[in-house]
Amino acid sequence: MDGALSVALEVLTFRAGYNASVVTLGATCLGVAAGVVGTFTFLRRRALISDAMSHATLPGVVLAFLLGIAFGLEQRNLPLLLAGAAVTGGLGVFLVQLITRSSRITEDAAIGIVLSVFYGLGVVLLTYVQSLSVGGQAGLESFILGQTAAMRRDEAIALAILALAAIVSTVLLFKEFRLVCFDAEFARGLGWPVFRIDLLMAGLSVFVTVIGLQTVGLILIVALLILPPVAARFWSDDLRTIVILSGCIGGASAWIGAALSAAFADLPTGGIIVLVAGVLFVVSLLLAPRRGAVANGWRRMSLAFRLRRDRALAELLAAEREAGPITIGQQARLWLILSGYLRNGRLTPLGRQRAMAADRNFRLWEEVLRSDRAMVPPEAAFGIDPVERLLSTEQLRSLERGLLRPAGPEHAS
Amino acid sequence: MTWMEFMQVDFPALATAILAALICGVLGNFLVLRRQSLMGDAISHAVLPGIVVGFIVAGSRSTLPMMGGAVGAAVLAGVLIELVRRFGQIEPGAAMGVVFTVMFALGVVLLEQAAAHSVDLDADCVLYGQLEDILWFEASGWWSLFDREALSGLPRELTTLAVLALVTFALLGLFYKEIKITTFDAGLASALGIPAQAFHYGLILFVSLAAIASFEAVGSILVIAMLICPAATARLITDRYGAQLMLSGLFGVGSAVFGYVAAGFVPGWFGADWALSSSGMMAVVSGVFFGIALVAGPRYGVLATRVFRAAPVPRPETI
Structure with missing residues (x-):
């Protein structure tokens, strides 16, 4: 050998x-x-x-x-x-x-x-x-x-x-x-x-x-x-x-x-040349940045994580405003406490800030779907990526105008 | 040539080839109609490593381990093609090409290792088949077909294919309507409550089984030819589903018979003492059938549509 x-x-x-x-x-x-x-x-x-x-x-x-x-x-x-x-x-x-x-x-x-x-x-x-x-x-x-x-x-x-x-x-x-x-x-x-x-x-x-x-x-x-x-x-x-x-x-x-x-x-x-090429293919399939399977899986997981975190924050915000029951899961609660967004069952100032941003982003996304979903680039993660970064100021302003109608007074301020 | 010679040498080879051609010819319709013709090509290449592993594990060319290995490899190939397509976002053709070539390469490397230790398995037998080696020593004449003792000595390639043919055609008859609907309109089938996906995988499974059972006897090249050529020939001649199935079976059997005769007997008529590869010749004959239909087909042939300008009457696919 x-x-x-x-x-x-x-x-x-x-x-x-x-x-x-x-x-x-x-x-x-x-x-x-x-x-x-x-x-x-x-x-x-x-x-x-x-x-x-x-x-x-x-x-x-x-x-x-x-x-x-x-x-x-x-x-x-x-x-x-x-x-x-x-x-x-x-x-x-x-x-x-x-x-x-x-x-x-x-x-x-x-x-x-x-x-x-x-x-x-x-x-x-x-x-x-x-x-x-x-x-x-x-x-x-x-x-x-x-x-x-x-x-x-x-x-x-x-x-x-x-x-x-x-x-x-x-x-x-x-x-x-x-x-x-x-x-x-x-x-x-x-x-x-x-x-x-x-x-x-x-x-x-x-x-x-x-x-x-x-x-x-x-x-x-x-x-x-x-x-x-x-x-x-x-x-x-x-x-x-x-x-x-x-x-x-x-x-x-x-x-x-x-x-x-x-x-x-x-x-x-x-046979052996093709097998070597096959190994290089598998390495590429798994490890390539951006398009590789590992990178893709990581991206998908982090998107899912961000979505769950933002949903939980938005729900907490709504519960605080309407004094309703808090409905987020145990895992999400633990994670929010660890990131310093939640203390003693209430949102911290930092958490409130994040929650407001998340809530606004969800509403903007709803507005995007209502007006024209083609305005965001297709590679954007729908409902998760911050809308502000995807659109021009012009488009954002028109979206916000739509947002004013159904929203309460605290959004207008 | 005596009866005994025919029954011992030609009958088992011819019957094996006819059964393989019949099963593959009819199953091929569903691949051709679903535009998945190359699935047959991919599967018949991808089973090679499974066959070799089965051979190495068993240490001999017994049917069950090799069949088991081949089925495992076929399933693995199907899963890998799907994985590569999904994770790599690659077009299906290229995904198929990637998977089956690498698996075939693995098979070739393993085969070389196995062949170094034994003389029983080599590349030739897998690529061209060994139709000439299928012999029925127990036969003494046509009456042996009714002699239980002689029948028990039938070559196992032949009995395997016969069982597979029975199962395949029984299932085809049983699910005739369902298969028809899933083939032409998977969406409609799902709406009617027919599990189109299950039928798709069932079809792939049976194509794999047919490829594997035929492999050893007639070689991978004839399997690919029989999965595609008869069905494509029938497609040039008829629009009717039932006729399509019948004709493809007929063309498959015809290719087997004419190919066998052309390879085995025709050189002898010219005084030569050698024979040509019969499975290769069967593939060539199926190609000749296709060529004739392509040129002279009554409705869709080139002569009918181009030369005589008789534009084909637009007619919806009859289901």
Whole structure:
């Protein structure tokens, strides 16, 4: 175990020999490219089309292999195999669009059809290849689940260069992609060639899928296109930041995953890379500030707490005024005493001040609901946030005018 | 080919494939009509870690532990998808993609560990199924179907699917009307006092069961194909619910039979001594059916709507 760990550490720091370092570097570049390109397909709500596309590469790989044999090329001509994968992968995306546009079949069904039929065809062709008496068939299966062990040095370098090319193209097309992702109709109205931009986006996804076949394999490459952007989305609302973060998460997953699989012989590269990405996703889901589950839960709890405290204060105030019975619960009473708002069953001066503010805020909120609830920004906590801070003085004044009517004389003062 | 050979080799494989295609084909309607086709895809990927854990725990490929593990994984996947969707405020498609890919990756890693210690389970068997390995040694001819002793030796994949088919179709018949209403109008169903949510989860449960029972025999790829292709093909041909169910079952069975013949026998007719993957071929045949319906469907096919300009008569969905 210790030996394996030190190997992992060596690979992580690119000291484990030239070959392992190059393969890890190639995988890392692929991860970054997948994270960057995947961000746009995710935001365009096309995440699962990548699934159809990646499964559709299998028949292309096998057909290219058969073509290579027919022309007497060497057994494992990688560029040819990947070109075949790109052709059928692209065809898969095209068919999903075609089926959705030209018939009543919905997109989810079209994705499922293309995915299963193309993959089935690939499996049939694989069994045909296995019946032939030529070498190199075993290499084909490694495209399904990915295996970096079989990767050659020059292939890894080519992979890194191609991944960098994908990243650079995305950066160059950033403005176009951003517009289409956020408002395709608006872009079309402005005269942008939305269809062609979509096509470019799909083309880049196919490209990333194809160069990822060797490392991650065709079933799991879709994970590298989905997980990093979804994880990055938790940390920011700014597209530029999301793209950069997503690239970092994808790159880190591939880097750590490739190192681990180099160190432990029976860890499949694709699977372990996706698991690392999954861990990063879970961390983001839980711990991201603002959008993360922990922060969300904390915010919800503190809002509920504030609401209960303000209600209790307002009720105490009303009970004092009308000399009615005090109806707040034991817990709320204890908390109010601890915060110094309540002493000997009566509101302290500070407590009275808070209670007046809370009571006024409740009334203002009622007034907001009565006049126009669209005047407060949608992200405000309804009924809890102080209305004064959400509205302009102008709006507040008109609300207060409404408040004067039903309210008693002590509010007018 | 003798009767004995057919009953020992082809009959069990073909019957298993037909049952799997029939169950998945009919259940798939509800996924396609509810626009949840990819639930089948997600489930059939996500059950992998459960199957492998069941295998590791039991130490052999016995049905119950693997089924148990798979059902556990399917339920876990359903819960996780819902959690990720709710806590992450992510669109359902991406939430599904996140959960099933990670679970599948976990399955692949576990599988590799399991395969290192035993030769009984590997990626091939899970991805493509082992239809060719389903054999009925006790059979000596067609009369074995009525021979209690021989029947007790039926391969367990086949008996599992037969039981599941009986239960599925009994429930479908029993709740025919309720399922119909919840599928087309969940709101109306709730107003009528039908627990639409319960039917939804029941459907997901049965899709998982079908996926799991079929998995080992025919592989995940055929499960996905059969859940979606026959239902989508029927959708291009008919507007009537009853006909939709019938046709999808028919297309499922047709894909299984033609696929089996095309994979197993056709190469032999050309003098080859090898066979192709039958579950892959069945998926291809179901795709061919879909393609034919897409192009030449009488009302909704591309030829009917585009080329001959016979605009489809707008007609409300008949329930």
